[in-house]
Structure formats: structure tokens, C-alpha cells
Amino acid sequence: MDWGLKNRLSRIIKPHNNRALMLAVDHGYFLGPTEKLENPKKVIAPILKYCDSLMVTRGVQRTSVSPTSDTPMVLRVSGGSSIIGDDLSQEDITVSLEEAIRLNASAVAMSIFVGSKYEYQTIVNLGKLVNEAEKYGMPVLAVTAVGKELGKDARYLSLACRVAAEQGAHIVKTYYCDNFEKVVQSCPVPIIVAGGKKIPERDALQLTYNSIKAGAVGLDMGRNIWQSEHPVAMIQAARSIIHGNSNVEQAYSLYKKLAAQDNQNKSKNQNKSKKQNNPNQNKSKKQNNPNQNKSKKQNNPNQNKSKNQNKSKKQNNPNQNKSKKQNNPNQNKSKKQNNPNQNKSSNSNQSK
Numbered sequence: 131m132d133w134g135l136k137n138r139l140s141r142i143i144k145p146h147n148n149r150a151l152m153l154a155v156d157h158g159y160f161l162g163p164t165e166k167l168e169n170p171k172k173v174i175a176p177i178l179k180y181c182d183s184l185m186v187t188r189g190v191q192r193t194s195v196s197p198t199s200d201t202p203m204v205l206r207v208s209g210g211s212s213i214i215g216d217d218l219s220q221e222d223i224t225v226s227l228e229e230a231i232r233l234n235a236s237a238v239a240m241s242i243f244v245g246s247k248y249e250y251q252t253i254v255n256l257g258k259l260v261n262e263a264e265k266y267g268m269p270v271l272a273v274t275a276v277g278k279e280l281g282k283d284a285r286y287l288s289l290a291c292r293v294a295a296e297q298g299a300h301i302v303k304t305y306y307c308d309n310f311e312k313v314v315q316s317c318p319v320p321i322i323v324a325g326g327k328k329i330p331e332r333d334a335l336q337l338t339y340n341s342i343k344a345g346a347v348g349l350d351m352g353r354n355i356w357q358s359e360h361p362v363a364m365i366q367a368a369r370s371i372i373h374g375n376s377n378v379e380q381a382y383s384l385y386k387k388l389a390a391q392d393n394q395n396k397s398k399n400q401n402k403s404k405k406q407n408n409p410n411q412n413k414s415k416k417q418n419n420p421n422q423n424k425s426k427k428q429n430n431p432n433q434n435k436s437k438n439q440n441k442s443k444k445q446n447n448p449n450q451n452k453s454k455k456q457n458n459p460n461q462n463k464s465k466k467q468n469n470p471n472q473n474k475s476s477n478s479n480q481s482k
């Protein structure tokens with residue numbers, strides 16, 4: 131393996147622990163503006179720094195990732211069908227190697243559809259892509275895409291991964307399944323696992339943990355990160371398993387802690403923006419009803435009158451309070467006797 135290829139691979143699979151956290155945001159190439167990835171730039175910005183590499187299409191890379199980013203790019207170079215078309219497996223190579231180099235890709239990626247109508251076309255394309263890519267020391271990631279009618283079991287996934295590796299793919303991406311060790315053991319190149327459809331956060335972390343335990347080098351996760359209510363918390367939790375050797379409980383606790391912080395920040399920002407949007411809230415109430423206090427008085431012209439009546443009552447009976455004391459001259463005295471330290475303690479509190 132030549133120096134350039136090794137160097138590029140080491141950006142994706144970290145050499146110190148042989149692990150990889152790839153963030154997948156290439157879904158639009160056949161799904162269009164899929165849920166919660168409608169604005170890739172906004173989605174990518176807060177989570178980019180937590181992944182080792184980003185899986186993108188050239189369109190998203192150009193428009194939604196800063197060229198000053200130092201995150202390695204894994205560039206999808208295949209496409210041609212959409213979710214509403216006849217057959218998703220009908221893909222070709224759509225991006226040249228020159229373009230991948232221009233975009234400073236650290237690897238190129240394409241899908242193969244083993245067992246589908248266009249199996250032959252996609253597998254031959256993988257072989258051709260490896261021929262071309264190796265001229266430039268560019269690693270190839272083969273995505274083992276599964277058609278609707280095919281089960282994601284160990285037998286099928288082992289076959290698809292092995293076919294990809296035999297064509298010369300340097301990394302293979304596949305799905306997690308029962309007996310996943312078998313898939314890993316029969317594939318001679320590193321395997322990374324796709325997250326798949328959105329599932330509860332704890333389950334996605336369990337999938338991450340199980341994949342690593344079974345021998346995958348890491349994850350290429352998309353929907354289970356950016357379709358989460360808390361993508362920044364979720365990517366950090368997944369990262370803690372891949373690079374921090376956390377177990378599922380530890381990772382899920384981290385997720386919950388970061389999610390709670392995220393909620394707090396969100397509600398603070400909401401309050402802030404409410405105030406900013408309506409700085410004259412209190413002012414305008416008064417402005418809307420300048421006669422508010424006036425009218426209250428007008429509605430109850432006797433309010434002050436009755437206050438005055440109380441005043442005059444007192445004047446008529448100046449001994450009212452006096453006579454109460456006279457009826458019980460020892461009132462205060464007996465209180466002090468019951469609690470002789472009353473004043474003492476309040477003084478000692480003051481001196482502290």
C-alpha cells in the first residue's frame with residue numbers, strides 16, 4: 131500500500147486505537163431534503179468537531195462545509211436514482227477522481243447492491259473505481275446497500291461485504307445484525323457500521339457498542355445523530371463508546387446529561403428572544419390604557435372615603451389600643467418570662 135493511501139486512511143481510521151467515527155450526511159443524494167437534514171449547513175456546524183470524518187456529496191461539501199475545515203471528507207461518488215424512481219440500485223459513478231482530489235477528499239465512497247437487479251453494474255463500477263482511485267492513493271469505501279426485498283442477516287451481509295473487499299475496497303460499510311462477528315471475521319478489510327433508521331437513543335448506543343464489541347472499527351452514523359432531539363449530545367455519547375471505551379450505561383448517562391444542558395440553553399435562548407422581540411411589553415400595556423388607575427378610582431369613588439372613615443373612627447376612640455393593654459398589663463412581661471433568652475439569642479445571631 132503506498133504512502134498516500136495509508137496517510138489518507140489514517141485520517142479516517144485513527145491509528146492510535148484503530149477506531150473511526152464517521153458522520154454521514156450524504157442522504158440527500160437519493161432522498162432529497164430528508165427529515166432534519168433540510169438545511170445541511172445548519173445540521174453539520176454544531177456536530178462537525180465531534181466526528182473523525184464526514185461522509186458527504188460534493189454538493190453538500192461545496193455549499194455547507196467551510197473550506198477551512200480540517201475534518202477529513204469521505205466523498206460519495208455514486209448516484210443516479212431517487213427514492214421515487216423505479217429502482218434505487220441503478221447507480222453509476224457520477225463524480226470523477228480529479229474532482230475528488232480537487233475537493234481534497236480523504237476517501238471516495240460508492241454503493242454496491244448485491245442481489246439486486248443492478249448488482250452486476252454496481253460491482254463492476256466498484257472494481258473500476260478502485261483501479262482509478264489507487265492511481266492517486268485514494269482509499270475506496272464500499273457501501274453495501276440493501277434493497278427492500280433483501281434481509282439484513284449475517285449470511286447476506288457477509289456475502290455483500292466479502293464481495294466488496296474482493297473487488298479491492300479499502301473499507302466496507304454495512305449494517306449491524308445478529309452474529310455480526312461472522313460478518314467481521316469473513317471480511318479482510320475494516321468494517322464500519324451504518325446507523326440505519328432512527329431508533330431511540332439508548333438503542334442506537336447499544337448498536338454502537340455491539341458493533342465495536344463484534345470487531346467493527348467504528349460507525350458511519352447519520353440519522354441516529356441528526357434526527358435526535360439532541361444531535362450534539364448524541365454524537366458525543368457515541369464518541370465516548372468508540373474512542374472512550376464507555377459502556378452503554380455510561381454513554382447513555384452522558385447523553386442524558388448533555389441533553390438536559392441543551393434543553394436549559396434552549397429555554398434560556400427562547401426567553402431571551404421573547405424579550406428581544408417585545409422590549410416594550412410592559413410599556414405598551416400602560417400606553418394602551420393610560421387611564422387604568424384613574425378609571426379604578428372613578429369606578430370606586432368611595433375607596434378613599436372609607437379610609438377616611440377608619441381614620442375618624444380612631445379619632446373618635448383614641449383609647450382603643452390603650453384599653454386593650456390596660457386589660458392585660460402583664461402581657462409582654464409574661465412572654466419574656468417564658469423565654470428569658472429571647473433577646474439574648476437574637477443578639478448572638480447578629481454578632482455572627
Ligand code: 5RP
Pocket residue numbers: 154155156157185273324325326327350351352353354
Ligand atoms: C446513505 C448512506 C448513509 O451514509 C448511511 O446509510 C449512514 O447513515 P445512517 O446512519 O443514517 O444509516 O450511505 O446511502
